[in-house]
Amino acid sequence: MFVGHFAISLIGKRLEPKISLGTLVLASMLPDFVAFVLMIAGIEGVRFKTGAAITSGMRAIDALEVSQSSYSHSLLMGAIWGGLFAAFYFALRGNKRGAWLLFAAVLSHWILDFASHPPDMALAPGLSARFGLGLWNSIPATLIFEGLFWVFAIIVYVRVARARNWASHLVFWIPVVILTLAWYGNIAGPPPSNLSIIGYTSLTFFSLAVAWAYWCNRLRPVVQNVR
């Protein structure tokens, strides 16, 4: 998933306002960050499907397949990355509830990718079985399920974290539009011509997204007593 992971972060802010939205985005996207680093290192990656006819108008998700992702994206590794992240947060902040929520946010990445990916999600490194419900195979179904989840999360977030001025509105809404367009490009757009730079470009894009989320967290304080 894409905006679905950001939706988890926005809802997480409602559940535990003490965690920065930036930390929540980092947690819900952590397996992807690990994957980008491992892609740059040449350990994980995507490739053009072998044996399939690649035509010019093809969507990226039809033309590409995962060559290796079980260190970043298997269920077991999700639990390990989540445990490490939560332990680090707990050591820094001493917030037990927040640490559990961050663990759940990291683990939710596997569940959402399992729903959206074709069967390429492993349970643990070294196990050959792959799972995935393939929501992303259907653009309309993705727009409905992931899109509605995204809209729902945005509503939950803006009700609890209020903008103080017009600048806070712009800082939130312009990147929300950019993320939504990038998501649509991911599900409907063609594959990039150069696969070797995906790790670098994605790492840059999503690092900016995390920085943006920390910024939003400062600009939009949580109001108490939201029902």
Ligand SMILES: [Zn+2]
């Ligand atoms: Zn992922």
